Amino acid sequence: MLTPRFGAFNLHPGPLPRYAGPGAVSWAIYRSEKTHGVTVHKMEPEIDAGPIVYQSVFPITEQDTAFSLSFKFMREGLHLVIKLLEALSADPGNIPLSSQDLSKREYFGPGTPENGCLSWSWPAERIVNFVRARDYFPFSSPWGHPQSWLGEQKVAVAKAERTGLPCNITQGTVGQRDGSGVLVAAVDEWVSVSKIKIGEGYINAEEVLKPGDCLSETRTSSAKPWNASQKSARSSVAAYFRSPSPL
Numbered sequence: 431m432l433t434p435r436f437g438a439f440n441l442h443p444g445p446l447p448r449y450a451g452p453g454a455v456s457w458a459i460y461r462s463e464k465t466h467g468v469t470v471h472k473m474e475p476e477i478d479a480g481p482i483v484y485q486s487v488f489p490i491t492e493q494d495t496a497f498s499l500s501f502k503f504m505r506e507g508l509h510l511v512i513k514l515l516e517a518l519s520a521d522p523g524n525i526p527l528s529s530q531d532l533s534k535r536e537y538f539g540p541g542t543p544e545n546g547c548l549s550w551s552w553p554a555e556r557i558v559n560f561v562r563a564r565d566y567f568p569f570s571s572p573w574g575h576p577q578s579w580l581g582e583q584k585v586a587v588a589k590a591e592r593t594g595l596p597c598n599i600t601q602g603t604v605g606q607r608d609g610s611g612v613l614v615a616a617v618d619e620w621v622s623v624s625k626i627k628i629g630e631g632y633i634n635a636e637e638v639l640k641p642g643d644c645l646s647e648t649r650t651s652s653a654k655p656w657n658a659s660q661k662s663a664r665s666s667v668a669a670y671f672r673s674p675s676p677l
Contacts, residue, residue, distance in 0.1 A: 436522045438473040440480070441511060443503045444538075445487060446471060447530040450478035453538035455503065456496050456573055459563040460543060462555065466490050466499060468507040470514055472527060479535070481527035484510045492592075495565035496573075540572065548576035549647050550602035554592050554616040561590040567625075567632075575627055578602075578645045580638070585645065588632060589625035596620075604643040611635045614645060 444454030445467030458466045467487040474480035486506045490499060517525055548560060557576075564573040567588060575586035593608065597615045605613035611624030612635045623635045639645075 436518055436525070439483065439514060440471055440473050440478070441507045442469045442471060442478055443500065443507075445469060445485060446478055446482055447532055447535040449538060450535055451538040452540055453573075455499050456563040457538040457543075458490065459494065459496060459499060460559050462559055463490055466503070468503045468510060470507075470510045471530075472525075478537075479530060479532065481529050483526060483528075484513055486510060495562045495567070496571065497566045497569065500566070542573045546574055546577050547647055548578050548587060550578070550614065550645055551617050554619040554621050557616050557621055558590050558592050561587050565589065579647070579649050580643060580645055581650055583628065584649075585638070586627040587623055588627050590614075590621050590623045593620045593622050600644065602645040604639045604641055604645065606641055607636055612639045614639070 442450075442454070443452075444450070444458065445465075446469040449458060449466075455466070465487050467485055469485045470483045471478070472480040472483060486509070488502055488506055494502075514525075542564070544560075548557060550557070552560075560576050564571045564575050565588065566572070575588050578585050578587060589611070591610070593613065595613075596618065597605070597613075597620045599605070599615045601615050601617055603615045605615065605620060607613075608620075608622050611622045613620040614623050615621075623639065626633055626635050626638060628638070
């Protein structure tokens with residue numbers, strides 16, 4: 431960093447100092463942030479700690495995934511890079527440099543929360559945020575996808591959304607199909623799961639998840655064809671959805 435004539439600058443995918451580190455985009459979604467940002471800062475030996483040159487903040491929508499939010503970051507960041515180049519061309523001595531308040535700094539590394547495991551005992555908002563935060567589809571996710579278990583089969587949830595439909599059934603229970611996928615019970619409402627990943631392949635959730643199945647945080651011993659207890663569970667789910675105003 432002693433070689434560059436005017437110093438070295440970095441385009442960071444988050445609003446410094448609150449979101450330092452390479453995991454800023456995914457963590458912002460996971461933490462239910464309503465806005466995110468992009469920062470151009472001068473580089474110093476400590477990662478993402480140098481003076482801020484330019485910064486832009488933009489909204490996070492409920493439909494944003496890690497992929498779409500990364501696209502927003504690149505789009506906004508391009509304008510900041512052009513602004514920096516124009517300022518350097520005009521008068522390098524007038525580049526604005528604002529020291530960061532490092533007391534507000536949080537650093538988000540490449541590690542994933544909850545060791546990547548999804549719990550259906552969480553509220554639906556947290557579940558869906560976790561899925562969105564790890565969704566770089568159609569590209570591979572550096573975080574992978576949230577992991578759950580269907581008996582002895584590991585299932586990764588790749589696409590999910592909230593429904594707003596309350597439920598009072600065992601968490602993780604698979605309900606009926608809806609317009610985009612299948613319903614799975616969270617602690618407070620049904621979550622619509624449309625795409626899962628098993629092994630290296632992406633599959634429509636309805637091809638694997640059937641009413642009465644139960645997703646869990648840990649591996650459980652069950653074998654196909656489905657046993658009597660699962661048949662009973664499916665009967666209970668069917669009765670649940672036949673009852674007056676189950677949702």
